[in-house]
Amino acid sequence: MMVESASESIRSTPTSQNGVGSLPNQPDGGGGREGGTSVESNGELTPADLLHFQQQQALQVARQFLLQQATGLSSPSNTENKQPSVQVPVSVAMMSPQMITQQQMQQILSPGQIQAVLQQQQALMLQQVRTVKGLGPLEPVMGNKQLAFQQQLLQMQQIQQQHLLNLQRQSMVGLQSGQGPMSLQNLSQAVSPSDLHQLLKEMANSQEESNKQDSLDLTTSITTSYPSKVSPSTAHTSLTNGQSVLQNTRRDSSSHYEVTPSSHPLYGHGECRWPGCEALCEDMGQFIKHLNMEHALDDRSTAQCRVQMQVVQQLEIQLAKESERLQAMMTHLHMRPSEPKPFTQPLNLVSSASLTKMSPDNYPDGLPQPPTSATAPITPLRQGTSVISSSSLPSLGPVRRRIVDKFCTPISSELAQNHEFYKNAEVRPPFTYASLIRQAILDTPDRQLTLNEIYNWFTRMFAYFRRNTATWKNAVRHNLSLHKCFVRVENVKGAVWTVDELEYQKRRPPKMTGSPTLVKNMISGLGYGALNASYQAALAESNFPLMNSPPLLNSSGSGFHGGHDDVTSTGEPGNSNGSSPRLSPQYSQPVHVKEEPAEEDVRPTLLSAPTNQKTVLPDDQDMEPETAMEDLP
DNA sequence: CGCAAGCTAAACACGT
DNA sequence: TACGTGTTTAGCTTGC
Numbered sequence: 001m002m003v004e005s006a007s008e009s010i011r012s013t014p015t016s017q018n019g020v021g022s023l024p025n026q027p028d029g030g031g032g033r034e035g036g037t038s039v040e041s042n043g044e045l046t047p048a049d050l051l052h053f054q055q056q057q058a059l060q061v062a063r064q065f066l067l068q069q070a071t072g073l074s075s076p077s078n079t080e081n082k083q084p085s086v087q088v089p090v091s092v093a094m095m096s097p098q099m100i101t102q103q104q105m106q107q108i109l110s111p112g113q114i115q116a117v118l119q120q121q122q123a124l125m126l127q128q129v130r131t132v133k134g135l136g137p138l139e140p141v142m143g144n145k146q147l148a149f150q151q152q153l154l155q156m157q158q159i160q161q162q163h164l165l166n167l168q169r170q171s172m173v174g175l176q177s178g179q180g181p182m183s184l185q186n187l188s189q190a191v192s193p194s195d196l197h198q199l200l201k202e203m204a205n206s207q208e209e210s211n212k213q214d215s216l217d218l219t220t221s222i223t224t225s226y227p228s229k230v231s232p233s234t235a236h237t238s239l240t241n242g243q244s245v246l247q248n249t250r251r252d253s254s255s256h257y258e259v260t261p262s263s264h265p266l267y268g269h270g271e272c273r274w275p276g277c278e279a280l281c282e283d284m285g286q287f288i289k290h291l292n293m294e295h296a297l298d299d300r301s302t303a304q305c306r307v308q309m310q311v312v313q314q315l316e317i318q319l320a321k322e323s324e325r326l327q328a329m330m331t332h333l334h335m336r337p338s339e340p341k342p343f344t345q346p347l348n349l350v351s352s353a354s355l356t357k358m359s360p361d362n363y364p365d366g367l368p369q370p371p372t373s374a375t376a377p378i379t380p381l382r383q384g385t386s387v388i389s390s391s392s393l394p395s396l397g398p399v400r401r402r403i404v405d406k407f408c409t410p411i412s413s414e415l416a417q418n419h420e421f422y423k424n425a426e427v428r429p430p431f432t433y434a435s436l437i438r439q440a441i442l443d444t445p446d447r448q449l450t451l452n453e454i455y456n457w458f459t460r461m462f463a464y465f466r467r468n469t470a471t472w473k474n475a476v477r478h479n480l481s482l483h484k485c486f487v488r489v490e491n492v493k494g495a496v497w498t499v500d501e502l503e504y505q506k507r508r509p510p511k512m513t514g515s516p517t518l519v520k521n522m523i524s525g526l527g528y529g530a531l532n533a534s535y536q537a538a539l540a541e542s543n544f545p546l547m548n549s550p551p552l553l554n555s556s557g558s559g560f561h562g563g564h565d566d567v568t569s570t571g572e573p574g575n576s577n578g579s580s581p582r583l584s585p586q587y588s589q590p591v592h593v594k595e596e597p598a599e600e601d602v603r604p605t606l607l608s609a610p611t612n613q614k615t616v617l618p619d620d621q622d623m624e625p626e627t628a629m630e631d632l633p
Numbered sequence: 634c635g636c637a638a639g640c641t642a643a644a645c646a647c648g649t
Numbered sequence: 650t651a652c653g654t655g656t657t658t659a660g661c662t663t664g665c
Contacts, residue, residue: 451653470642
């Protein structure tokens, strides 16, 4: 059977090899057409954020560049000279750009090491990029300076990718913090405008020569494994948006995207990047033709454009909102961005280690927040995947999801905070199908959904699931059938699915227990009490209604479903966390659980879920705790 | 290395 | 017959 799906396997394989795991989307990302799909998909989100992020990223790079120069470690001219002196594992060099911000590196490594890392990474990336592009080895023609700039560019692209990933993952939460100690403003203050301008200008020039094929689409870089898909133009474009200082780069002449013979914002890697279109175009000419024919000014295009505008708008709004929140959070916590803390890593690097450094309050958003962000970066780190592989993070597979689960990201919380993001961005939500299905079901007042309604919820809530329907729908069905926690009930309107909360919870604790390290870290870091407290606080703060409402206890079974389930799994596996006995079987509704793969079913008798077997749930209402939280838009 | 958990693919049964 | 819904099985990957 599997054999037959050779092509499919192949498609997914690459992704998994990347350490990203495979997603329904993955297939798309893997093969030809698919690749376009994913790429394009991401492209839909980026426009808005890009503008913001690229500014920051560019600034960051610029800052780094200046920093390096100041340190005398890596000025364009001496790039090759000094690096050999410091030995840095290639893996580190490769990872750093993706996983660690320069600040972090600076905190962890010595200047020399940092430089070495950067250089190694740059060299590697450069090589890879060139390989990808079929450019072959570096052309001798390119002077040291040019080379250096190109490297800087690559670095910038990597950073951009990283940020985009973070953005997608965190839905822009704490973006600025993610930048590290130095905020945009700080940076702009610290670095003279002229320096930045100069740097960018030069970078643009050098890049222009070497990267003519790159598209403007950042998303591509995210989805694919190509380290350098972000063309300098992208950065510039974005830059022009914010810092006036940064304007006047190569693109200053034109405020709009110009269709040069070599690049077009809607064209990249031989594919049309028009939302929803993945048409293959061998060259720019063909693309232009395609563009004019397929995407002419008509109702459809107009509608798509409108949608895109909304996406951008929403993202911008969310970014602003999240930034503001972060600001407030940091202010409240007296966290000084520039404080050189060993582990004040950007959110995306939050780990058990960093957690230990934080006080319970450090995460107003509670654990919930980090999880998402943590997932991506952490995964690669742990897995030691290369930068390249991690670059395709947007579509993390099982690994990511599992990690998230472990980090107890309350799905509801995550969703609450980022649902707009997931709704518009084709980013795979960092949750398992089971948790999503559960969320979908719990989101309804009745706590029961037909299969089709579940499908609709998926597509409504996640842009990601508007593609590859066959794949994920199959997965949904598979999950519904496979997991005991999902109970099929013959209802008036047919068969509906409900969640057996108890069963659902049952399967999670083991995980936590299973990973003593994680648990230990978390415990040591915050202590359960603290953790719980912070988590609750986070819940309370979370947008999710559910969070605010019911005390954990009530939620015991189903109530807390959303955030809680994950929470439970994480911090307080029933056993350890005495504070929140939520999981304790309080519901004694006799619902029969699926007979299936029952694990060592503890006592199926107690079902928290409003399982209405064969009939409409009478007491669904009882589960109000959940209902309360069900505010999912 | 083995196991568990997840994901994906696919075959198959049933009902509409 | 086509399609939707459910169930199952199998292969893979990843984390512990």
